[in-house]
Amino acid sequence: MNKEVEVQYLGVKDYKDTWDYQEQLFKNTLDLKIKNRREELDIPTKNYFIFVEHPHVYTLGKSGDASNLLISDEELKARNATYYKINRGGDITYHGPGQIVGYPILDLDNFFTDIHKYLRLLEEMVILTLAEYGLKAERSPGETGVWLDVGTPFARKICAMGVRASRWVTMHGFALNVNADLGYFDNIVPCGIKDKAVTSLNVELGRKEVDMVEIQQKLLKHFTNLFEATISKS
Template identity: 35%
Template sequence: MAHPNNMAPLDTRYIPMMDYHEAWELQKAIVKEIDQEERQEALLLLQHPPTYTIGSDKHPEHLLLSEDELRDKGISLYQIDRGGDITYHGPGQLVGYPLLYLDSVGLDLHGYLRSLEQVIINWLGTHGIEAGRKSEYTGVWVGDEKIAAIGVKFNKARKRRGFITSHGFALNIKSGIAAEGFSGIIPCGIQSYGVTSFEDLTASRLTVQEAAEQLLPHFSHVFERDMKLSLS
């Protein structure tokens, strides 16, 4: 049955803090349920404790800290199954995991990445921040500084033709996040550009939950999904 407003519903949750491994396992479980047509598509919005993740590009040399330094700083490290290089997740950053079925008819994986970027670009624009893209990189940029990293996985659907997305975006909200976490890595393997955050650019205070709530209508518009945020 079609949804009343002709937009498919999207199960959307905000989780104030979740361990990275727990969130990774949750994504896998939801992807499997979507594939089996046992549940709706979903969007998880959350924060992680300090964590470095290394994607399928596999450049461990872009981690600048030793095991002892990671332990002393309380930062976890995971080698994971998304695309891309190393990045940081931590408090003060809005992480989004869209778990969406992409039909093989008219499927455009490149277009999906651009759509994720557009959601964030549109939201930043409402705060007077002129953000955009760099042609050679994924993510969202303000000048020569990255404010949002994007790394995804396209899981091949088994019951239907197409893919189900997992992983997603990490949007820096709080000031100081660059020094707290990104200083221990070469973010996404890019040495020539820096990292910024919403608060660094605006000098305005915004909680991560407020950012999640404000982002929703932009996600709904770009991806044509009906969304209502649930708090976990």
């Protein structure tokens, strides 16, 4: 079992280019697992954790409803946004500047073979990170992701999640609103959930801006502890 995770910081990168890159890492791991099984080898598989920030983009998961995008192609162009139907779980979400997007590409055979546990630990990583800023973040029953004021009329989502897994290899991941322009969420029904708001860490803290690198470091600290992983950097 290889619990070393290579962390990659891609900076600001186009969504489609990043998706293609994820797919290649994902395929490489799957191919190696198949080779190991067929040839009775034991070559360790690699694990990755990608941090990235995307230009404005809307993505629709394979189980999503296209009607949850509320604007036309022309309006997308006017807002300098793109739109992709993709192969993760979940419905529609937004990525953009001021948002930390994390893509763990892990071989869960190196950790534990339980997708439910995987999602809950990703949520816990975010919950623990936000707790360091004095926020009580929570899970919302039946709704993947991380929320504030669950069970009240003021419930609002601060982190969306959607993953894909095959042969226990994961891709896609989470999007945490740190300094996000929340106006872009007005163009969708976020995650297909009506009548619930979204928020961003800077709004909750009453700050103009929160240090993105600081948040990444805190997320990585909690990820390492929860997954009992060791970290290397590319």
